[in-house]
Amino acid sequence: MNVGIITIFPEYFEGVVKTGMIRKAIENNLLDIVFENPRNYATDRYKSVDDYPYGGGSGMVMKYDTLKQAIENARAKVSGPVIYMSPQGTPFHQAYAKDLAKEEGFILVCGRYEGIDERLMSIVDEEISIGDYVLSGGEPAAAVVLDAVVRLIPGVLGDENSLSEESFEHNLLEYPQYTRPSHVDGMDVPDVLLSGHHGNIARWRLKERLKRTLVKRPDMLKDIHLSQEEKELLAEVKKEILETLSMLGV
Numbered sequence: 001m002n003v004g005i006i007t008i009f010p011e012y013f014e015g016v017v018k019t020g021m022i023r024k025a026i027e028n029n030l031l032d033i034v035f036e037n038p039r040n041y042a043t044d045r046y047k048s049v050d051d052y053p054y055g056g057g058s059g060m061v062m063k064y065d066t067l068k069q070a071i072e073n074a075r076a077k078v079s080g081p082v083i084y085m086s087p088q089g090t091p092f093h094q095a096y097a098k099d100l101a102k103e104e105g106f107i108l109v110c111g112r113y114e115g116i117d118e119r120l121m122s123i124v125d126e127e128i129s130i131g132d133y134v135l136s137g138g139e140p141a142a143a144v145v146l147d148a149v150v151r152l153i154p155g156v157l158g159d160e161n162s163l164s165e166e167s168f169e170h171n172l173l174e175y176p177q178y179t180r181p182s183h184v185d186g187m188d189v190p191d192v193l194l195s196g197h198h199g200n201i202a203r204w205r206l207k208e209r210l211k212r213t214l215v216k217r218p219d220m221l222k223d224i225h226l227s228q229e230e231k232e233l234l235a236e237v238k239k240e241i242l243e244t245l246s247m248l249g250v
C-alpha cells in the first residue's frame with residue numbers, strides 16, 4: 001500500500017515510521033509512505049504556506065497554491081482518495097479503517113487548526129475526524145488513521161486470527177486476556193482458561209465479549225444481529241447482572 005502524507009511537519013512522523021508495526025510493514029515492502037511538504041513549493045523568500053484570512057479574524061489559513069502543489073505531487077506517486085484530516089470530517093471508526101485497507105493507497109492531508117483555503121476542497125475526496133475535539137494540526141489524526149489501517153493490511157500482523165476477535169469485530173468488544181502467573185496479588189485466572197477445553201473457552205470468551213459490550217458500550221448492541229448462541233449467552237449475562245443487583249439490594 002502507498003500512503004501519501006501532506007504535512008509542514010514531516011518530522012512529527014519520524015518516530016511513527018521507525019517504530020513497531022509500521023516500521024516492519026515498510027521494511028517488508030507492504031507499505032510505502034511518501035511525504036510532501038507544502039513549504040517546499042513556497043516561492044516567496046519567507047517560504048510561507050499560510051496567510052491572513054479574507055474578512056479578518058484570528059489565526060492563519062493554509063494557502064491554496066502550496067498545499068495544492070504538494071497534493072498533486074503526492075497524487076503522481078500514490079493512488080486512492082485524498083483525505084483531509086479535520087474535526088468537521090466523518091467520524092473515523094473500524095469499518096472506515098477496513099474500507100481504507102482495501103484501497104491501493106490514500107493521501108492524508110494535515111492542515112493547521114484554523115483551516116485551509118476552502119477552494120482546496122475541490123481536490124479533497126473525503127474528510128476524516130478522529131473525535132469531537134480540536135487538535136492544533138492534522139498530524140496526530142493522520143498517525144491514528146495510518147496505524148488503524150496499516151495493521152489491517154494482509155501480512156502486516158503475524159497472526160491474522162487475532163483480527164477476527166478483537167474489539168469492534170462483529171460489533172462486540174474484545175474478551176479479557178490473562179497471561180502467567182495464574183495467581184497474582186490474590187487474583188486468579190478464570191478456571192475455564194486453564195481447562196484446555198476449547199469449546200468451553202470459546203463460549204466463555206463470547207459471553208465475556210457480550211457482557212463487556214453490554215456494560216461498557218450498550219450503544220453498540222443496537223446495530224448488531226445476534227446469533228442464537230449469542231442471544232442465549234446475552235440472556236445469561238442479563239440474568240446474572242439482575243441477580244447481582246438484587247443481591248446488592250440495588
Ligand code: ADE
Pocket residue numbers: 085086087113128129130131132133134135136137138141
Ligand atoms: N484536525 C484538527 N482536529 C482534528 C480532529 N479532531 N480530527 C481530525 N483532524 C483534526
